[in-house]
Amino acid sequence: MIEIISETRLSSVQDLGRYGQLHQGVGMSGVMDKPALSIGNMMVGNDPNAAGIEIPFFPFTIRFHQTCTFAVTGADTQASLEQKPLLPWWTARALAGQTLTLRRPRSGVRAYLTVAGGIQVDKVLGSRSTQLRGAFGGMEGRMLQRGDRLPLHQDTDRGAGDFGIVPPDEILPLLKDNQPAVRVIPAAEYPLFPPACRQALWQEPWKITSQSNRYGFRLEGTPLLPEKPLEMRSHGIVPGVIQVPHGGQPIIQMRDAQPMGGYPKIGAVIEADIWRLSQIPIGKSVRFIETNYEQGLAALEAVQGYLKQVREMVTLHQISRKTA
Missing domain, CATH: 2.40.100.10 (Cyclophilin-like)
Structure with missing residues (x-):
């Protein structure tokens, strides 16, 4: 598991969203920055929809209670593992007992923490996303707070990682x-x-x-x-x-x-x-x-094409690591 050891505001467990429930009056929820979560999940070997933590206020510090491969994407938060600086959009391996700290962003607003295997809170209506209006999903339907311990998958240690991705705003500037x-x-x-x-x-x-x-x-x-x-x-x-x-x-x-x-x-x-x-x-x-609508579809295809390239890069990295 991972433990929140800093005071925190408005951080929450999110996946890509809760779909198919609008006719029941239930909103989508999910991460604000979908590419950031999807890429973070790919980097640690997860399905793109695995649940992670969305972090909009800093500093934010957690302690790993088991050895984990993790990634930090989204805002450039000057992340450090046991005081060792990490590059933005980077994956690394934390040993049990080590702490990860994210600081005030140099760029961007929201950071995303993904862990191999994903955050294992229960699914509600097909999603692990926190739904604040209804107070369900995520961690008891609320924002995270100091002392929370989030359950993880048993398979959290997938090796050293130690590689990064060029963020989407550099590939698809607007x-x-x-x-x-x-x-x-x-x-x-x-x-x-x-x-x-x-x-x-x-x-x-x-x-x-x-x-x-x-x-x-x-x-x-x-x-x-x-x-x-x-x-x-x-x-x-x-x-x-x-x-x-x-x-x-x-x-x-x-x-x-x-x-x-x-x-x-x-x-x-x-x-x-x-x-x-x-x-x-x-x-x-x-x-x-x-x-217009057609141009909007083309823009979405461009984002999906970028995500496909990221997936291919991650796969090549995993293959090279196994054969090294």
């Missing part, structure tokens, strides 16, 4: 006017906003405010007000949807988004770019790039 950007498809109520608002959506930066979290990112910028007040019945929404409340400041629904909402939708961040959004710090700005 900027607009030298600022972080995500691609957005205009949504159903987009035509009901006046031309000036539509132009502001694409041409102006949007600050991520301190009210942002796993439920949604609240943005600050030029108010986006429809040509006339819109009264809508609640309807289904998914992560990535950009809703506009009465004040005109957009909200991007994130992984813990509720499955229904009644605010007008001006756009939707494509699935392939939600991970980019999750790694932009509070107080920084994001830019929107107008795209």
Whole structure:
């Protein structure tokens, strides 16, 4: 098992998400940065959907109670094992009793810890992800806290590891006017906003405010007000949807988004770019790039192609290690 030995805020057990339950009113949950978790799992020999720990606040320290092969991906947290520095997006081997510390990120926001065999909390509705609204999944349906001991698989020692991966933001960069950007498809109520608002959506930066979290990112910028007040019945929404409340400041629904909402939708961040959004710090700005459905599918294929290359690289490393 591994033990949380530092104070911690908002860290949680997550896998890739809880699918097929929206019609029951159960949101998706899952990691904010899917490529980071998937790659971390591949690096330690897991299925990409194995459960890991999502860590958004630092410092974060754990103690290994059994020898483990592990990886740290996502934000560059200046990780160290027993005071020995580890490179970002790197895998290593910890002996029983050793401690791993992640510090304030030099880049990015959320780090991911994956361990060979995965975090072995119980599955609930097909997923090990923490669902805070319903208080189920993960570790007793709550955020992790100091003193928690997380169960691991018996097969956690898969060798020295000691190799790394080039992160996706270096392989698949996306900027607009030298600022972080995500691609957005205009949504159903987009035509009901006046031309000036539509132009502001694409041409102006949007600050991520301190009210942002796993439920949604609240943005600050030029108010986006429809040509006339819109009264809508609640309807289904998914992560990535950009809703506009009465004040005109957009909200991007994130992984813990509720499955229904009644605010007008001006756009939707494509699935392939939600991970980019999750790694932009509070107080920084994001830019929107107008795209369409076909381009969104192509972007998703590019991410999947990158993950396939990572899987092939990991396989080659494993083969070379066995034959060395």
